[in-house]
Amino acid sequence: MTKIPKNLQTIESHVLDLQRLHPSASGDFTSLLNDISFAAKVVSRDVTKAGLVEDLLGATGQENVQGEVIQKLDEFANNVFLKCLGRRGQVCIMGSEELADPVFADTSQGTGKYIVVFDPLDGSSNIDANVSVGTIFGIWKRKSQLAHVNQDDLLQPGSEMVAAGYIIYGSSTMFVYTAGSGVHGFTLDPGIGEFLLSHENIMTPFTGKIYSVNEAYEPRWSPRVREVLRQLKYGRDSKKSTRRDAPTDGAGMSSRYIGSLVADFHRNLLYGGVYLYPPTTEYPKGKLRLMCEAAPLAMIVENAGGYASDGSGSILDIVPEDLHMRVPLYIGSRGDALWIEKMLGEDPAAL
Ligand code: AHM
Numbered sequence: 001m002t003k004i005p006k007n008l009q010t011i012e013s014h015v016l017d018l019q020r021l022h023p024s025a026s027g028d029f030t031s032l033l034n035d036i037s038f039a040a041k042v043v044s045r046d047v048t049k050a051g052l053v054e055d056l057l058g059a060t061g062q063e064n065v066q067g068e069v070i071q072k073l074d075e076f077a078n079n080v081f082l083k084c085l086g087r088r089g090q091v092c093i094m095g096s097e098e099l100a101d102p103v104f105a106d107t108s109q110g111t112g113k114y115i116v117v118f119d120p121l122d123g124s125s126n127i128d129a130n131v132s133v134g135t136i137f138g139i140w141k142r143k144s145q146l147a148h149v150n151q152d153d154l155l156q157p158g159s160e161m162v163a164a165g166y167i168i169y170g171s172s173t174m175f176v177y178t179a180g181s182g183v184h185g186f187t188l189d190p191g192i193g194e195f196l197l198s199h200e201n202i203m204t205p206f207t208g209k210i211y212s213v214n215e216a217y218e219p220r221w222s223p224r225v226r227e228v229l230r231q232l233k234y235g236r237d238s239k240k241s242t243r244r245d246a247p248t249d250g251a252g253m254s255s256r257y258i259g260s261l262v263a264d265f266h267r268n269l270l271y272g273g274v275y276l277y278p279p280t281t282e283y284p285k286g287k288l289r290l291m292c293e294a295a296p297l298a299m300i301v302e303n304a305g306g307y308a309s310d311g312s313g314s315i316l317d318i319v320p321e322d323l324h325m326r327v328p329l330y331i332g333s334r335g336d337a338l339w340i341e342k343m344l345g346e347d348p349a350a351l
C-alpha cells in the first residue's frame with residue numbers, strides 16, 4: 001500500500017496560516033510566494049531534463065554585468081522568474097543577478113507593495129556536471145508613497161527584509177523560506193507538483209564540524225584569513241576560544257565544498273558548520289552579492305539560530321551601495337561565524 005506523506009501542508013496553506021495572524025493582510029504576500037514557488041517548479045522541471053533538451057546546457061556566449069559567463073539555464077531561469085513574479089501586481093521592483101539594472105513595474109494603479117531581488121540560478125557553472133544549483137530570493141517592502149517608487153526603496157539593508165528563501169535543485173527539489181517566524185522547508189512531490197512541508201522550524205546547531213571554502217584561493221587571502229583557516233583545520237587555539245565557541249573535541253573541522261552556495265549553505269544549515277568566501281586578490285570586496293545572495297541567506301540563518309558576518313559585523317546591517325554590491329561572507333552556525341568575526345576583527349586589514 002502506498003504510504004501517505006507524513007505532512008500534506010503546502011507552501012500556500014503554510015503562508016495562509018501566517019496571513020491569518022495578520023487580519024489586515026491583503027493576501028499580496030501570499031500570492032507573491034505562490035508565484036515564486038510556481039516559478040521554482042518550472043525551473044525545477046527544466047533543470048532536471050537539461051541534458052535531454054537541446055539548447056539548455058552550455059553557455060549563451062554572453063556575459064552578465066559582472067563579466068561572468070551566462071549559462072543558457074541562467075537566462076532561462078531569469079526569464080521564468082521575471083515573468084512569474086508580480087503577475088498580479090504585488091511587486092514594484094525586481095532585481096536580478098543577471099540584469100544590470102532593476103526592473104521597475106508600472107505602479108500608476110496604486111499597486112506594487114514588494115521589492116524582490118533574486119539570483120535565478122546560483123552555482124550555474126556547475127550545471128553541465130549535474131551538480132546541485134539553486135535560486136535565492138529576498139523580499140522587502142517599499143517605503144515610499146505608491147506613485148513614487150525609486151532607488152531608495154531598492155537599496156534597503158537585510159534587516160528590513162520581510163521574507164527570504166531559496167530553492168535547491170538537488171536529489172530532490174526543496175523550497176526553504178522564512179517570513180521572520182522560523183525557517184521552514186518544503187520538498188517538491190513531483191507526482192502532484194506541490195511543495196509539501198518536510199522540514200518544519202529548522203534550527204542550525206550552535207557549532208558545527210564542517211567548514212566550506214574554496215581552499216585553492218589560500219595564496220590570494222590575507223594572512224589573517226589564512227590563520228582562521230589554519231585554526232578551523234587544526235583546532236582553535238584554546239587561549240582564544242571561549243567554552244561555547246570551542247569545537248566540541250578540540251580537534252579541527254572537516255571540509256566540504258561543492259562550489260554551489262545554496263547547496264553548501266543548505267547542508268551546513270542542517271548539519272551545522274560554516275561557509276566562508278573571504279576577500280581575495282581577485283575579489284578584494286568579496287565575490288558574493290549582498291542583495292541577492294548574502295542578505296537573504298543571512299535572514300534565513302539568523303531565523304534558524306545562526307549568524308552571518310562580513311568579517312566585521314552582521315550582514316543584515318549593511319546598507320547596499322548598489323544592486324550588485326559584493327561582500328565577504330562568513331555564514332552558518334552562530335558560534336563558528338562569531339568566532340571567525342572575532343578573529344578577523346583583531347586585524348581590520350584582513351578585510
Ligand atoms: P554564481 O551566482 O555566478 O553562480 O556565483 C556564485 C557562486 C556560488 O554559488 C559559489 O559558492 C561560489 O560562486 C563559488 O565560487 P568559486 O568558484 O570562486 O569558489
Ligand code: MG
Nearest residue numbers: 119122123293
Ligand atoms: Mg549566485
